[in-house]
Amino acid sequence: MKRVRFILSIAVLLAATSCTAQTETDKRVDELLSKMTLQEKIGQMNQLSGGAELKNEAAAGNVGSILNCTDVKAINIVQKAAVEESRLGIPILVARDVIHGFHTIFPIPLGQAATFDPAIVEKGARISAVEATASGVRWTFSPMLDVARDPRWGRVAEGSGEDPYLDVQMGVAMVKGYQGDDLSDPTSMAACIKHFVGYGAAEGGRDYNSTMISERSLRNTYFPAFKATAEAGAATLMTSFNEIDGVPSTGNKWLLKDVLRGEWGWDGMIVTDWNSAGEMIAHGFSRDLKHTAEQAVNAGVDMDMMSYGFIQYIEELVKEGKISEKEIDRAVRNILKLKFELGLFENPYVDETASARVDYAPEHLEAAKQCAVESAILLQNKKNVLPLDKAKTILVTGPLADAPYEQMGTWVFDGQKEHTVTPLTALREEYNVIWEPGLKYSRDENTKDFAKVRKAAAKADAVVVFVGEESILSGEAHSLSNLDLQGAQSELIAEMSKTGKPVVVVVMAGRPLTIERDLANCDAMLYSFHPGTMGGPALADLIKGKAVPSGKLPMTFLRDAGQAPFYYNHNNTGRPNNGTETLLKDIPVEAGQTSLGCTSFYLDTGYGPLFPFGYGLSYTTFEYGAPVLEKAELSENDVIRVSFDLKNKGKYEATEVAQLYVQDCVGSVVRPVKELKRFERITLAPGETKTVTFELPVAELAFWNFDMEYVVEPGDFRLWVAGDSASGEPVSFVVK
C-alpha cells in the first residue's frame, strides 16, 4: 500500500507541476489581457498580408500577425513598430506558406507521401523550420491534411493523397518537424493543420466547390488526421473555404466548438483561410461583411486572414451584444498564448544574418535529395531497361529535363530556381548526354523540333524523356477536367518509341496524370511528383542505378479522368466487380436490351484504375510469404500480430514498403473493402529473406457505426500484407 501511495504522490506532484507550468503561461496571458482595450484585443485578431508598409497599423496595435513577408529588414521594421511603439508592445506573429521547404525545396507533399517514410518527412519539416525561422517566419500554414480522391483537384499536390492512415502519419511527422520539442526554440515554428475540413471532397474536383459529406464520413475519413495532429500538439488550425452540406467551415460552430474544442479538447488557435470569412457572403451564408465577422467569431474562429471584417466590425458587434467580450477574450487568449509559447515577447526580432548560415546547407540539400529519391515511383520497367547502367551516350529530351523553376512544384514562394539541380545537369555527370528539348514547356504544342530529336536519338544508346506539368498547372485554383499530358508531350514520347532505342519516361507532375497511352510508348516510366531542389541528382541516381526506386502511390492512378473520384478504400456496393466486364468493343451491334454485366463499371474503361494505391515497382522483385496470424480469434483488448517472410529475389539491395490492410467484412454500416492500417519500409540485400511482424491493436479497428458510436464491432475480418492495395491473399480472423 505504501508503494501505491508513493506512486500516487508522484503523480499528483507531476500533475501539479505541469499545471503550474501551464498556469505560468496562462497567468501571463491573463495579466496582459486584463490591460487590453477592446480595440487592442480586436487588433490581435487581425492578420494582414504585407511587410514594412504595415508598420503604422502595427504601431496602432491593429495587427496581430502578418503573412507573405520574408524580408528580414521589413519584418524587423514592423516588429519594432509593434513592440516599441504600440501601447502594450505585443509582438507580431510572422506567418508564411512553408509547404514543402523554404529555400531548400523538398518534393511536394504528395511526393513526400509516396516515400511512406515519416522520418524523412519529419526531417524535411525540421529543415524547413530551421531555414524559415532564420528568415523571421514563426508560423507556417502547413501541413495540409485534406484527404483527396480526385486528381482533377489541383490541390492534391499539397496533401498526402487518398488514405486517412497515411495522412495521419505524414501530418504528425510534419507537425513534429515544424514545431520541434519546444515551441520557444528560435528554430521552431507553429504548424497549422488545414483546411478544416473536407476541402478535398470538392464536387467534380473543382476547387472551392461544395462538399456533401455525412457526419459519419467526416468522422471516419476526414477527421482522423486532424484529430491525430491536434493530439500531437499542432499549435494552430485553418478553416476551409468549402461548405459542407450548406454550412461554410469558417462559420461552422459544430465543427469548431463542439468537435474541435468540445470533443477533442484542442486548445490551439484557429485562423480563417484567406478571406474565407468574407466569402461566406458569396456562399449565401452571410448578409454582409459585418455578419461574417459575427458568424465566424461566434463559431469559434480566433483570427481573420485578410477579410478585414473583424477589424472593421467587431467593436460594433460587441456593443450591439451580437458578440460577447467573453468570445473576444477566448480568441485573444489563444493568440497571446501562442505568442508567449513561441517566446516572441522575449525574442521578437530576427537576426538579419542568420539565413545566410543555414540556407541550402549541404545537409539540407542531401536530405532533400534523399526524400526525392524515396518519393519516385517506378510504374513500368519492361525488359528491365532501368537502370541504364550500361549506356554510355543517352539522349535527354522533353520540357521538364532542364526546368529548374517547374521542378520545384506548386506553393513555392522562397525556393530559388538558381539552386535547383535539374536532371539534365545531373545526368551530364553520369553519361555522355545529347540534349534536344523537343518542346519548350509542358503545354508547348509545337512539334517543329521533333525531327532534330529523332535524328539525335540515332546517336544514343538510350532515350530519357522528361515530361509532366509546369508547376502552375497544379495547386490552388488549378483544377483540370482532362489529365492527359499537356501539349505535344505524348507525341514526343510516341516519336521516341519509333527510334528503336530503349525509352525511359520520367514524369514530373503535381498530381496523378492519365498516362496509359504514354506507358504503351515507352519501356520504363518513373513518376516523380515535382521533386524539388535536388530532383535532378535524385533522378540521375535512380536512372543510373546508384539508387533503387522504393516509392509507392499515395493516390490511385486513373485510366481516364472520367473515372474520378476513384480510391482503393471504397465500399463494395451491391454489385461489385465479379471479374466479368463488358467493354464497348465486345458489344454486338443491335444488342438486345440488357444490363450488360450488371455491375458497377464503365463500358469504356472497365473496373479498375490504371495503378492502385500503394503500387510501385523496384529494380528487384520482392516475394511475400503467406501472412501468419498469432491468433485468429481475438477480443477487443488484444493485439493482432501477423508475420510474413519478405524475400529480395533480385540482384539489387532495395527497400520495399510492406503494407498491412484490413477489411471489416460486415458492419452496422457498410465498411470499405480494405483499409491501410500499417506500413513499414524494409531494406533487404540481394537474396535476403526477413520475417516481418506487424502489430495492430484490435482497438484500431474502431469506426463510427450506425449509432454514431466509435466502436470495434465483433465479427469477421480479413487481413492482407502486400506491396500494394490490390495484391496479396487475405487471411481471416474473428473479433469476439
Ligand code: GLC
Ligand atoms: C490560400 C490557401 C491556404 C494558404 C492561405 C495563405 O488561399 O487556401 O492554404 O495557407 O491562402 O496563403
